[in-house]
Amino acid sequence: MCLAVPGRVTEINGKTARVEYAGGLVRETGLDVLPQTAVGDYVLVHAGYAISRIDEDEARETLRMIEEMGGVEP
Amino acid sequence: MHKPARIRMAHGAGARLTGELVAEVFAASFGGPVLSRLEDSAEVYLPGSRLAFTTDCHVVRPLFFPGGDIGRLAVCGTVNDLAVKGARPRFLSLGFILAEGLELEMLERVARSVGAAAREAGAEVVAGDTKVVEAAAADGIFITSSGVGEIPAGRNLSIASAREGDLLVLSGNIAEHGVAVLDARESLGLGRDFASDCAPLNALVECACSAAPGLRALRDPTRGGLASVCLEIAAASGRRLVVDETALPIRPPVRAACEILGLDPLYVANEGLFVAVVPPDQAEALLKALRADPRGSDAAVIGRVERGNGDAEVETEAGGRRRLAWVEGEPLPRIC
Amino acid sequence: MNPEPGAFRDPRLARKLVAEIDELAEGRQATFMEVCGTHTVAIARSGLKSMLPASVRLVSGPGCPVCVTPQGEIERSISAARLPGVILATFGDMIRVPGSAGSLEAARSEGRDVRVLFSPRDALNLAEENPGRQVVFVGVGFETTIPGFCAALREARERGIGNLSVLNSFRLVPPALRVVLEHGPGVDGFILPGHVSAILGTAPYGFLAEAGRSAVVAGFEPVDVLLAIRMLLRQEAEDRRTVEVAYRRAVRPEGNPAARRLIEETLETADAGWRGLGVLPASGLRFRKGFADFDAGRRFDLETPEAPEPAGCRCAEVLLGKLGPRDCGLFGGRCTPEDPVGPCMVSSEGSCAAEYRYGQTED
Numbered sequence: 001m002c003l004a005v006p007g008r009v010t011e012i013n014g015k016t017a018r019v020e021y022a023g024g025l026v027r028e029t030g031l032d033v034l035p036q037t038a039v040g041d042y043v044l045v046h047a048g049y050a051i052s053r054i055d056e057d058e059a060r061e062t063l064r065m066i067e068e069m070g071g072v073e074p
Numbered sequence: 075m076h077k078p079a080r081i082r083m084a085h086g087a088g089a090r091l092t093g094e095l096v097a098e099v100f101a102a103s104f105g106g107p108v109l110s111r112l113e114d115s116a117e118v119y120l121p122g123s124r125l126a127f128t129t130d131c132h133v134v135r136p137l138f139f140p141g142g143d144i145g146r147l148a149v150c151g152t153v154n155d156l157a158v159k160g161a162r163p164r165f166l167s168l169g170f171i172l173a174e175g176l177e178l179e180m181l182e183r184v185a186r187s188v189g190a191a192a193r194e195a196g197a198e199v200v201a202g203d204t205k206v207v208e209a210a211a212a213d214g215i216f217i218t219s220s221g222v223g224e225i226p227a228g229r230n231l232s233i234a235s236a237r238e239g240d241l242l243v244l245s246g247n248i249a250e251h252g253v254a255v256l257d258a259r260e261s262l263g264l265g266r267d268f269a270s271d272c273a274p275l276n277a278l279v280e281c282a283c284s285a286a287p288g289l290r291a292l293r294d295p296t297r298g299g300l301a302s303v304c305l306e307i308a309a310a311s312g313r314r315l316v317v318d319e320t321a322l323p324i325r326p327p328v329r330a331a332c333e334i335l336g337l338d339p340l341y342v343a344n345e346g347l348f349v350a351v352v353p354p355d356q357a358e359a360l361l362k363a364l365r366a367d368p369r370g371s372d373a374a375v376i377g378r379v380e381r382g383n384g385d386a387e388v389e390t391e392a393g394g395r396r397r398l399a400w401v402e403g404e405p406l407p408r409i410c
Numbered sequence: 411m412n413p414e415p416g417a418f419r420d421p422r423l424a425r426k427l428v429a430e431i432d433e434l435a436e437g438r439q440a441t442f443m444e445v446c447g448t449h450t451v452a453i454a455r456s457g458l459k460s461m462l463p464a465s466v467r468l469v470s471g472p473g474c475p476v477c478v479t480p481q482g483e484i485e486r487s488i489s490a491a492r493l494p495g496v497i498l499a500t501f502g503d504m505i506r507v508p509g510s511a512g513s514l515e516a517a518r519s520e521g522r523d524v525r526v527l528f529s530p531r532d533a534l535n536l537a538e539e540n541p542g543r544q545v546v547f548v549g550v551g552f553e554t555t556i557p558g559f560c561a562a563l564r565e566a567r568e569r570g571i572g573n574l575s576v577l578n579s580f581r582l583v584p585p586a587l588r589v590v591l592e593h594g595p596g597v598d599g600f601i602l603p604g605h606v607s608a609i610l611g612t613a614p615y616g617f618l619a620e621a622g623r624s625a626v627v628a629g630f631e632p633v634d635v636l637l638a639i640r641m642l643l644r645q646e647a648e649d650r651r652t653v654e655v656a657y658r659r660a661v662r663p664e665g666n667p668a669a670r671r672l673i674e675e676t677l678e679t680a681d682a683g684w685r686g687l688g689v690l691p692a693s694g695l696r697f698r699k700g701f702a703d704f705d706a707g708r709r710f711d712l713e714t715p716e717a718p719e720p721a722g723c724r725c726a727e728v729l730l731g732k733l734g735p736r737d738c739g740l741f742g743g744r745c746t747p748e749d750p751v752g753p754c755m756v757s758s759e760g761s762c763a764a765e766y767r768y769g770q771t772e773d
Contacts, residue, residue, distance in 0.1 A: 021334065023328070024267065024326065024327050030561060032558075033669045055658070059417075063418075066633065390457040
């Protein structure tokens, strides 16, 4: 019910943004659901609307935390 | 002669208008010496050969799409069905069902495309037929194509011969055709990056057979995609096929489009690819030969044949394993 | 620099998490329910179950909006497609779902104008380009999809587009979770839907923890799901029951308030029927007075017929996690994706369809 794909906002025109996806694919996206979006933001797009911003620091932090796993504390 | 703008019912009636259509559109675009004789049957010579014979029906929508059209698809589809049996495509026949009201200019474009594709494949269109139906009954153009080819002595390709230990080699990037046609049909506006890979494969097949004389089988993953072909090979040979998801050659924009649309690339149609089942000691030679050819530059080993029960599995990127299943109908975009 | 999207599919990270899970699951049985149809498919396609220890069981819940759309509402959309001058717009997910007599795809073969769209935004242009016709959009989806519909209808109003309306089949996830708690068996914890939660935040799930279940909001890549399972097992091991977020890069605890405002200003909660589960209180939405003219059911006076569940169908139990797909007598025989009996087989994210397609091959 929630297929959403991450992409980079490259341009904003009012309530519409150009979002660039992996592989160079570019699609127009609505910002009505995520009005605080800025150019350069990495966002999740679902059914033609950006629904959430992807926090890249959090992404890195999550990956780092998993990397550091190795044995469960007693 | 004044060329009409549109096809009329009379064009299919077998009389003067049909004759004009055949001479001025078909023969002019893809006729050779045999077709031009306009006999009821084409007389051809294939002395002492094992023959491969195939038929295909083409109902693609839209009629024209980036990288091809229904005419090119008809020729390549039939040529490739012959080629994957190891046959050299020789003679083709085409049946056209046209909708009344079809613009002649569209038919001319399709006919020219047929001619170009046939020349590319080195095959000759020797026979054909035309009928015209009421506009509501046909969506512009339907084509039935048949073809006959010669299988050289000593060449025996059959999907039933896949054996434990064999490797699966894919000749190029997947999912190009299906995504391009979907883009064109549904006006998705995906961009210039997408085009059908529709092309004749017979030259690449010759290259493969020379490089790997022990080649067991070839198959072209058209409707139903790579998944369906793997399941067919598994079922025919009674083995298990295992596909390595990370090894599948796919262009980044095509992969992105599949993700956005919720399509599984394994089930998307291809029109310019084959899967080869090859003994492991000949895989390297096969790969080298394919990659040296412009149509095979992205060839890769994508899986293997194991002992099994006619099923297929996928080794996933994350390191898991899942069954590869039949899917009913064309893959559709999803939001869920 | 942004981390590669493939980072969350990295088999090396997956292996680390599996090792953690193996240790945490030692001597312990746990059953976790993933609620979201997208999770069902993601888990199936990545072959995750083949990587987990036998003591960790994953069951699918009722989070497939396509599956739980009542048959009567499917009939209604087919009826709408048959109205003169109507262009019926739908997401691809819905087009093959069978009502009691045919599907939208079948209606299209009959010559009805049924179009697959990817976004409610596309419906705006479709309506403008076809001024003499009525565009009716089949509105299926949960909290992830609903704000987009609301935004599109507001834009329709601004642009003076009067020939667009929506057949409302919207559903809400938390009420379905309540039903699972009430009627479902021993589900120890929940893998919560990452994108619904991007909208809702974590607050609406508090009742799960209060009911003694662990809950973790998960993303959809294999590493995301494995991380969530690890966090759920940690909660079990530490006897902690709370709602945590594993999908921190996309989900804030407060969710997306702008999205929720869009929903609240356009729609209000209402009781709604779920195929297989019956009517769940406050689990659906209806248009507020100011937007009632966008309600296609009203505009065209369309009825939603009653449709009884087929005999022998056990989807209700499967949707609640009480029964595994393979334990249903109809599975794979009378009920297959090509010829489905009940909602769980109807759509590719239904539990039974996913099991049928991707389930472990019997050796």
